[in-house]
Amino acid sequence: MRKNLIRALSKRSSSHHVSREVQSSSSDESRKFRMFKWTAISSGLAAFYYLHERSKTEALSKEEILFTADEVSKHNSLESLWVSYKGKVYDVTEFAQAHPGGAKNLLLAAGKDLAPFWGLYQQHSADHVQEILARYCIGKLDPKSVKKSCLKSDKNTAYSNEPERHPAMKINNPTPFNGEPPPSLLLRSFITPNELHFIRNRLPVPEVDIATFTLDVSLPNGNVLPLSIDELKEKFEVIEMPVTLMCAGNRRSEFNAQVKDKKVNGLSWGQCAISTARWKGVLLTDILEHAGISYQECRAKGLVHLRVEGLDAGPDGVGTGASIPLERAFDRSSSVLVAFEMNGEEIPRDHGFPLRLVVPGTVGARNIKWLSKISVSAEESESPTQRRDYKLFGPNVTNVKNIPWEQAPSVQYLPVTSAILEPSTGTKGYAYSGAGNGITRVDISVDGGQTWTQTEIFNENDPYTQKSFAWTLWNFELEIPEDIKEDKIEICIRAIDSNCNTQPEKIDALWNIRGLLNNSWHRIELFVTRQ
């Protein structure tokens, strides 16, 4: 039997390094290439028992030593992997390879406290897990040394009351907080747990007094109609639906990594500035009708934009704003929600407590958090996120100081995209298209785009219209051609949506000064080592 070693290396970051020992099995003559079927063998299991026995006697003797959180945080690699849990510190370096979820997943918690991770993966509450962990205890955690996570700018009082964030989030900017979950966690479920949903804030998270909070709707007569959360729930039909939100900067990091000689402008997001939640709320159109706002009358008066504003006000007192075409606000099939629940809970502070405008299929920036004001207007929102930052230009617009902002429409609905999040023998990822267009097919290539086959897909599309406001997850059992000539292969992924749109091949022609909407084929190189 022939054995090979396969090592996945993302072009963009080291987070995709995986190591698998693999073996060949029966080939399938019906395919274009004769293939070896590669399956992971559980080489970790033997090590599991071996390591248990060896560490058992060492653990207890070190239990009284005191470590600071800072010291723990430095042991964040496979070479030295420490974690803390309920006030104790554990050196699980040797256990990593035996971790049933794989060393890669244990690495997510390296140097950190286990509690939030175990809160997510509740199989760890079993007694035998606690027993195993106890064997690796090396001391106690100094409680004075524990800081709230992500409070990296304590001195900046504006950010002194930020919510706790999941320690596994990749922080693209600490204040305002911009973070995305690690690929392996994002993929675990169709619905993203609230604590792993990507966060893209522009200002400190506002504190909202729910007792006095109202959503203020500007009326045609100049008055304001205030609506409490309770009134929203009582007066209107409540709807819950899965909606994928995506930042227009998702996959931005690929621009600077792959395009030479010019740099895009914006936070360097990976492939995980996208998440899916079940949002519950009421239809915006019902609120507008209740307020006596008529589409026909507004349109006749030239009031063609629906404007909203959040409570995340900067020094000027103006919250982040957005607008959508009024026609869309009134269109029931567009399902624009004023949401008050996210995955069955009050919306977390980071995601807009107590209200968020959810405009399914649009760029994240139109889904205003901490929603507090609604009005109609002849003009788009003056927010820079409406008038400037989220506009798409050609690759010929390269001078950041001279962007013809007014020449492009603001980005609303999103194009079809996809990404590989788990490049291994069981390759996995997501695909998504905006505007309610469901994904109908996800194709994968293991030869850089020369030949293609179809992945297995999972989604909640309407079976007749293929309509969906949520993403599609896909997986594919990776097979390496037996006659592979090089020591690496390039996996490419591309999705096709219900309008038959698909993704462009290369990133070059998609380059734009703001680094928006990179939906080129996502590519990952896998290095193959024969054994």
Next chain:
Amino acid sequence: MRKNLIRALSKRSSSHHVSREVQSSSSDESRKFRMFKWTAISSGLAAFYYLHERSKTEALSKEEILFTADEVSKHNSLESLWVSYKGKVYDVTEFAQAHPGGAKNLLLAAGKDLAPFWGLYQQHSADHVQEILARYCIGKLDPKSVKKSCLKSDKNTAYSNEPERHPAMKINNPTPFNGEPPPSLLLRSFITPNELHFIRNRLPVPEVDIATFTLDVSLPNGNVLPLSIDELKEKFEVIEMPVTLMCAGNRRSEFNAQVKDKKVNGLSWGQCAISTARWKGVLLTDILEHAGISYQECRAKGLVHLRVEGLDAGPDGVGTGASIPLERAFDRSSSVLVAFEMNGEEIPRDHGFPLRLVVPGTVGARNIKWLSKISVSAEESESPTQRRDYKLFGPNVTNVKNIPWEQAPSVQYLPVTSAILEPSTGTKGYAYSGAGNGITRVDISVDGGQTWTQTEIFNENDPYTQKSFAWTLWNFELEIPEDIKEDKIEICIRAIDSNCNTQPEKIDALWNIRGLLNNSWHRIELFVTRQ
């Protein structure tokens, strides 16, 4: 002053050959390349007068010679260019270069009768045009030799009553008739004249007796509600809107021309199986509501498809059918029309007289001509055009005898596409996207896709939503880099729609067994000759 000659050569057909004498003018230092601005100079004008004088005396002496239509049809090139008009035959070979509309347009009528062309371009009704033509008369046309155009299968009685077609149509199949207009004519106006609208028939054009015709709507109680054309006009609000129809096979010919080793299945359409008309009719949803058909009740019963059938019945008596998701039939914003007028006239027989279902934004095949039956059903239409022919598979499905038809949804909405129809100093073309997504930008590259700039675009998009069911026309004043190294350049075009979707770069990954929906960048090579 430096002079060059630029010659356009399409990769796909010779119809794009153009010849221009061009000269350099001021260069623009602000561009990436130093450019020469190339403008056509009217070298034709001198020839115009020269040719007139020479042919004046020769014409009359030949007036009594008799030619057959067949003989005239053989003189269809720039080397020998004959036309007929009102019973006379003219040799306009020498006039071709002096033709104010260019030799290329005169070539459209080569070997044919001028009447239908002059019907379109009414500038020819001026007296001086008749005088010029008279000078080139070489004889009379034998009236017995004149056949109706496109009746190439007279013997086949099923096709003995086809309508007249415009002689400039490029015939992809004579019976059933499948034809597309020449690129230069298609581009002349935002609205395509009825006689130039592409035609994609599947059977002989039916003869409809308008006196007895009814549209039959199947009712939930099993009865049928017949509606005459007059009733439709009286009972429902009449709507007129510009709608672009496109065959899913548009640009299919590029597959076989560019992809090696495998052939697609279907008629070899060029870039002109797309046209735009102002369709007038009533909303399908109004008819359904009038008939007492409720979306909620249908959906509850699992009746999720709206089925229609045309009168173009084959030997089995079943007309060409189609279905669309019932949700879409009821959605006012989808604007599904039962149309009775096309560009202000009764719908021509080739386009569905007296009624056509117009489903804006969908593939041509769902826009059933000679519409006669409407019903709701738990199943899609059984028509092969619904269950088989218009389905999109990956490039790995190559065996025409073993296509997994049931695994793909039927194509409904269309993806974003564009084409170059006039490759010359004033480059022109169209761009289009389905599902009501307007075009927001059309980019052109003169270096094979390395660098891009924006074309000037014209459309009727809603200014706030960018929504449109019609195409966008674009033009671009072509400039050739002064420092061009090769003797040819490759022009590429790509469009971006209101959902920010754009076109894939290459055709290879779009290859599919049926040759559907080629929306790769359209590419034209231009050969540059320095003088």
